[in-house]
Amino acid sequence: MTFTYIFGPVTSSRLGRSLGLDLLGRRVCSMDCLYCEVGITDELTARRDVYVSAATMLGELEQWRAENEILPDCVTLGGAGEPTLNSDMGEIIRGCRRIMPEVPVAVLTNSTLLGDPAVCEELALADIVLPSLDSLVEEEFTKLNRPCGGLSAAGIAESLVRFKAMFHGKIFLEILLAQGINDSEANLALLREFVARLSPDRVDVTTLSRPGAYPLAKAVSAEVRRQWCSELGSACNRLPGTPETSDAVFLRTGQRADLVERDQKAATDMIERSLRRRPQTPGQLALSLSLPLDKVESALASLERRGMIHTVENAPAAEDGTHGPFYSCQ
Numbered sequence: 093m094t095f096t097y098i099f100g101p102v103t104s105s106r107l108g109r110s111l112g113l114d115l116l117g118r119r120v121c122s123m124d125c126l127y128c129e130v131g132i133t134d135e136l137t138a139r140r141d142v143y144v145s146a147a148t149m150l151g152e153l154e155q156w157r158a159e160n161e162i163l164p165d166c167v168t169l170g171g172a173g174e175p176t177l178n179s180d181m182g183e184i185i186r187g188c189r190r191i192m193p194e195v196p197v198a199v200l201t202n203s204t205l206l207g208d209p210a211v212c213e214e215l216a217l218a219d220i221v222l223p224s225l226d227s228l229v230e231e232e233f234t235k236l237n238r239p240c241g242g243l244s245a246a247g248i249a250e251s252l253v254r255f256k257a258m259f260h261g262k263i264f265l266e267i268l269l270a271q272g273i274n275d276s277e278a279n280l281a282l283l284r285e286f287v288a289r290l291s292p293d294r295v296d297v298t299t300l301s302r303p304g305a306y307p308l309a310k311a312v313s314a315e316v317r318r319q320w321c322s323e324l325g326s327a328c329n330r331l332p333g334t335p336e337t338s339d340a341v342f343l344r345t346g347q348r349a350d351l352v353e354r355d356q357k358a359a360t361d362m363i364e365r366s367l368r369r370r371p372q373t374p375g376q377l378a379l380s381l382s383l384p385l386d387k388v389e390s391a392l393a394s395l396e397r398r399g400m401i402h403t404v405e406n407a408p409a410a411e412d413g414t415h416g417p418f419y420s421c422q
């Protein structure tokens with residue numbers, strides 16, 4: 093089946109193999125950022141609505157789950173605009189948990205709706221929230237993010253701090269730098285203070301990696317990013333690109349270990365199901381299920397220890413030239 097609102101999994105440095113859910117279906121956002129990679133915002137609004145219903149989204153997710161044996165590392169709510177604008181977001185997060193209970197749910201957000209208690213309550217159902225806040229200098233914020241009327245960088249920063257106090261999951265803050273717009277000393281000083289106050293689990297300082305919605309937005313140099321990383325890192329100790337970040341954040345919390353274990357369990361289940369149909373060698377299983385041989389061997393050892401499979405005595409050599417004994421469930 094082709095999916096309208098589900099994409100990926102794509103590999104993300106922050107979230108691993110991430111399955112994306114587009115909660116808008118079109119370019120609706122509370123900002124019209126110069127650097128936006130999905131293009132110019134068609135509908136600039138802070139009004140929540142059922143842009144894609146929970147029933148539609150979860151119907152697709154059920155279908156995706158039925159068609160895919162290997163789970164993603166993460167389900168990420170995002171899409172072609174600001175996902176918190178979808179008033180079915182809470183129901184969608186609950187549905188993700190029901191359909192894939194083992195998979196953490198992450199939400200990408202531009203942080204603009206965090207002043208709304210209903211949005212915060214729904215967002216707090218997620219495991220990881222990835223808010224962005226590019227500048228605390230109001231003129232820079234207006235120039236770069238081109239928000240809906242009535243939004244200020246200072247107001248968003250306060251809402252983020254309040255949200256952090258009620259949220260039990262992880263917060264990965266993103267700051268995107270555009271040359272000559274928000275890479276100023278004034279912004280760095282304000283964000284340094286803010287990061288120390290917010291104390292997120294991780295900070296990512298990024299820049300444009302491809303052309304944005306407007307040609308005015310240009311990437312900063314690697315040197316500038318490094319400098320910002322080291323300045324902000326002293327406040328939060330989570331430097332992008334150092335062993336303290338990326339997978340290390342997951343390792344610290346034990347989540348990465350859980351993910352590895354879960355992957356192995358999915359592989360073991362697939363192997364057991366396949367062996368119920370016919371006896372096979374480890375090499376055949378690796379080929380047919382697209383799994384690394386060492387993962388197959390470790391799953392077979394575990395199934396054999398538990399008495400769920402056995403080797404087939406006097407089996408002929410595999411015709412396809414793969415090695416090892418035949419295993420069977422029968």
Ligand code: SF4
Nearest residue numbers: 121123125128173202
């Ligand atoms: S907030 Fe995100 S989706 Fe909205 S315009 Fe900015 S970059 Fe694009």
